Every structure is written in structure tokens, then in C-alpha cells.
């Protein structure tokens with residue numbers, strides 16, 4: 001998908017309005033107006049036109065969907081509580097990071113894949129990008145931070161800018177890993193820090209000072 005700043009939509013919502021299923025995206029304030037006398041089954045998805053967030057603490061991973069807690073006051077807030085892997089934090093930063101890449105790194109629209117992001121995963125790695133499936137998995141312990149999600153999203157950027165076949169070990173083999181893995185990793189540590197304007201790259205239990 002071609003991504004250019006502010007050209008994509010943020011937060012998909014759904015309702016049945018006078019019997020018709022209506023889907024929309026929230027506006028910049030996070031609001032949406034559903035028309036009709038009878039508005040039922042309101043729900044919101046942690047999904048923009050670029051990323052969809054899934055709950056990796058269940059198997060299979062389920063898409064993050066939420067209904068209003070009070071039908072008379074249909075406000076939906078995705079907060080930190082009650083979720084593993086802080087999916088709202090991962091959603092917020094994944095959307096902002098694409099914005100930032102478009103505004104600060106590239107002057108023209110860039111080729112960027114639509115991504116499914118599965119957060120709250122239990123696995124040895126902090127994060128993992130699967131180019132063939134356009135999937136990113138994020139460890140449940142690293143969801144509080146944005147370094148890992150931005151790191152894996154940078155791998156997705158590198159793979160796509162280079163047509164899935166230049167920098168990174170894809171297909172995975174030792175020669176590709178040695179030749180090209182280093183620069184791919186370097187970009188993936190540098191850009192997440194530049195995005196935050198902070199040279200500290202954060203894991204849950206340790207930090208890496210890029211300034212050192």
C-alpha cells in the first residue's frame with residue numbers, strides 16, 4: 001500500500017443503523033456520527049487503514065474489538081487495563097510511526113505494507129517481523145514501550161523499500177544474514193529512537209544508549 005501523511009484513516013467503527021450495517025473511521029477527534037433512530041451493536045476496532053491489532057495472548061490471536069460499556073452513552077476507550085501487551089499503546093505508536101516516517105523521513109509517498117500486529121505474545125524474542133505474511137508479533141513484556149514495535153515496523157519498511165530481497169536475510173540463509181543483516185538492524189535501532197527524539201532504545205529489562 002502507498003502511504004502518505006494523513007492520507008490514511010484511523011480507527012474503524014461499526015454499528016447497525018435502522019437495520020443497515022455501517023462502517024466508518026473516526027475523525028481526528030476520535031468521533032463518529034452514526035445516522036438513524038435505532039443505532040445498535042456499536043463497536044470499535046483497533047484498526048486503521050494501515051494496521052490491525054490482534055490479541056496474541058489468545059490462540060488463535062483475536063482482533064481487538066470493543067463495545068461501549070454503557071449503550072446510552074456510547075463512548076469506547078481502549079485503555080491499558082484488562083489487556084495483555086498494552087495493545088492501545090502499540091496501536092497508537094504504530095499509527096504515529098507511519099505518520100512520522102511520511103513527514104520526517106520521506107518526502108514522497110512511500111511503499112509500506114498493511115500490517116497485522118499481534119501484541120501480547122509469549123515468545124523469546126521482543127518482536128518479530130514475518131515479511132511473507134505482513135505480520136509483526138510483539139512480546140507481552142515489551143508492549144509498554146514503543147521501541148520494539150517501531151523496530152519491527154522499520155524492518156517492514158526496509159524489506160518493502162528494497163523489494164523484499166536486498167538488505168535482510170529473506171529468504172533466510174547465512175550468506176544473506178552476514179552480508180545484509182547488519183544494516184537492516186542498524187536502521188531498526190536508529191529510526192525508533194529518532195522518532196522519539198531520544199537516543200535510549202528500550203527493552204523491558206534493559207536499555208541501549210545509541211549515543212554511546
Ligand SMILES: [Zn+2]
Pocket residue numbers: 151155184185188
Ligand atoms: Zn531486528
